[in-house]
Amino acid sequence: MKRSILAASILAATAAVAGPYDEPYSIITVDTLKSADPNLRKVIVNRVDGVTITTVDNKAVVAPGPHTVTMDLPPRQGFHQATQADFPLETKACTRYYVAAKLDSPALQTWTPVVRSQEPIGECMRKFKIAKTP
Numbered sequence: 001m002k003r004s005i006l007a008a009s010i011l012a013a014t015a016a017v018a019g020p021y022d023e024p025y026s027i028i029t030v031d032t033l034k035s036a037d038p039n040l041r042k043v044i045v046n047r048v049d050g051v052t053i054t055t056v057d058n059k060a061v062v063a064p065g066p067h068t069v070t071m072d073l074p075p076r077q078g079f080h081q082a083t084q085a086d087f088p089l090e091t092k093a094c095t096r097y098y099v100a101a102k103l104d105s106p107a108l109q110t111w112t113p114v115v116r117s118q119e120p121i122g123e124c125m126r127k128f129k130i131a132k133t134p
Helices: 004-016 121-126
Strands: 026-030 045-050 059-062 065-073 081-090 095-101 113-122
Touching: 026 045, 026 081, 045 059, 059 065, 065 095, 065 121, 081 095, 081 113, 113 121
Parallel strands: 026 095
Antiparallel strands: 026 059, 045 065, 065 081, 095 113
8 A cells, every 4th residue: 555655656746747858848048159240249048037047058948938038248358247138039849049149339238139040959849740830
């Protein structure tokens, strides 16, 4: 009797702990590619929907839908403080978003968060049988 209760509680606990990859997902990550545009800068994804990003590779795995992304632009030459900005992002299932900062001017600390590019996540599309959209 005790063993069956223990086994049932272990199974229930395991089922209740679903990971982010168990359903269709999106990834918000930093764009690390160099740009020919001197006003495009690498950022740090700080939070998504108020949840701090703690991964080493600075990416957030989220469910598809609307999100608020908080990004930090590290200090650069001539400036001593990092700046932070929030922006809304509507994510699609099985899509990776590369984010960056677009400086208003190299002489200012004002900037705008941008999605520099996006790409389908093939593994997610195959796993959840999601058709590629044109």
